[in-house]
Amino acid sequence: MTRSELAAFAAHESASRGRRYSEPAAAYRGDFQRDRDRIVHSAAFRRLMYKTQVFVNHEGDLYRTRLTHSLEVAQIARTVAGALSLNESLVEAISLAHDLGHTPFGHAGQDSLNACMRDYGGFEHNLQSLRVVDELEERYADFQGLNLTFETREGILKHCSVRNARQLGDVGERFLRREQPGLEAQLANVADAIAYNHHDVDDGIRAGLLTVEQLGDEPLFADCLAAVRERYPDLKGRRLVYEIIRRMIDRVVTDVIDATRTRLDEARPGSIDEVRRQASVLVDFSDVMLEQHVSLKRFLMANLYKHEKVRAMTDQARRTVEVLFASYFKAPVEMPEEFHRASQAGDEADRARIVADYIAGMTDRYALREYERLTA
Numbered sequence: 001m002t003r004s005e006l007a008a009f010a011a012h013e014s015a016s017r018g019r020r021y022s023e024p025a026a027a028y029r030g031d032f033q034r035d036r037d038r039i040v041h042s043a044a045f046r047r048l049m050y051k052t053q054v055f056v057n058h059e060g061d062l063y064r065t066r067l068t069h070s071l072e073v074a075q076i077a078r079t080v081a082g083a084l085s086l087n088e089s090l091v092e093a094i095s096l097a098h099d100l101g102h103t104p105f106g107h108a109g110q111d112s113l114n115a116c117m118r119d120y121g122g123f124e125h126n127l128q129s130l131r132v133v134d135e136l137e138e139r140y141a142d143f144q145g146l147n148l149t150f151e152t153r154e155g156i157l158k159h160c161s162v163r164n165a166r167q168l169g170d171v172g173e174r175f176l177r178r179e180q181p182g183l184e185a186q187l188a189n190v191a192d193a194i195a196y197n198h199h200d201v202d203d204g205i206r207a208g209l210l211t212v213e214q215l216g217d218e219p220l221f222a223d224c225l226a227a228v229r230e231r232y233p234d235l236k237g238r239r240l241v242y243e244i245i246r247r248m249i250d251r252v253v254t255d256v257i258d259a260t261r262t263r264l265d266e267a268r269p270g271s272i273d274e275v276r277r278q279a280s281v282l283v284d285f286s287d288v289m290l291e292q293h294v295s296l297k298r299f300l301m302a303n304l305y306k307h308e309k310v311r312a313m314t315d316q317a318r319r320t321v322e323v324l325f326a327s328y329f330k331a332p333v334e335m336p337e338e339f340h341r342a343s344q345a346g347d348e349a350d351r352a353r354i355v356a357d358y359i360a361g362m363t364d365r366y367a368l369r370e371y372e373r374l375t376a
């Protein structure tokens with residue numbers, strides 16, 4: 001999208017707060033495109049292929065992984081960005097990077113690693129995603145990390161405690177000033193929520209843990225089911241499920257576009273800095289859709305994420321991460337050379353952070369292999 005097609009309130013490359021280390025401009029790509037490309041070429045991005053979203057990677061080839069989840073987030077976000085004249089390249093970069101810091105085994109892995117890091121500053125996947133692009137990726141001769149623009153980094157850091165914000169410099173400031181991020185960052189956040197709610201319904205039905213009948217109590221699902229039944233009275237199985245889900249996503253995405261347009265018309269921010277100074281986010285669901293979205297999210301929590309079969313998996317994941325952390329912390333020599341060497345440099349907290357970095361970077365299957373090796 002050329003600059004003239006972007007709205008005034010969008011992120012414009014010409015007004016970017018820039019990279020941490022200045023670099024000459026690329027000949028054929030804008031800065032946000034270049035951020036996206038650096039993310040796609042990173043090792044952390046490739047690892048997303050073998051990291052759990054909800055279902056552990058080896059449970060089946062058709063379930064979402066962190067990689068396909070991130071691609072679905074980017075797809076939804078770009079559609080909304082196009083409709084609202086926001087910066088598609090930036091929202092794509094943020095979407096593809098938003099889960100780079102996720103541990104193996106989804107939220108169970110994150111909760112477990114956070115518990116292991118209790119005395120050493122904790123572990124938070126959002127902060128870790130930023131750490132991956134700022135520090136951990138090793139690709140360039142002149143700097144650590146991917147040296148992304150401020151706007152992409154701002155979008156990656158969705159949440160942050162005040163304590164951590166103080167240590168983060170530029171991207172931490174908005175949490176101290178209680179400012180908003182740019183609209184592309186707000187959009188990637190909403191697209192994330194839309195993507196997981198719907199693909200988890202799909203994966204949950206595929207796994208046989210949820211049924212169409214059971215979901216009939218959810219207003220958004222019920223409305224779309226009725227619409228499909230009216231047009232295709234005899235439709236069953238996967239096609240029925242997909243016809244419902246595509247309508248759900250379409251309704252929610254349309255709602256976000258319309259509701260956001262209304263808020264933008266009222267607030268009339270003239271630049272990304274005016275967006276940042278707003279009292280609240282502008283990219284969001286309407287109140288009615290938010291209620292339905294939250295209701296579906298609660299349904300998934302009660303019936304899928306806490307389903308005994310998913311729990312059995314998460315209990316195993318928790319144990320695996322605990323054992324890995326304790327083993328490496330006690331014997332850093334069990335980690336690869338560069339992590340081992342780095343772990344010898346600082347104090348206990350530094351060593352814990354290196355161990356957390358190492359574990360967080362693992363794919364599910366690598367973590368399981370290491371667990372077997374260390375407990376053999």
Ligand code: MG
Nearest residue numbers: 069098099192
């Ligand atoms: Mg996500």
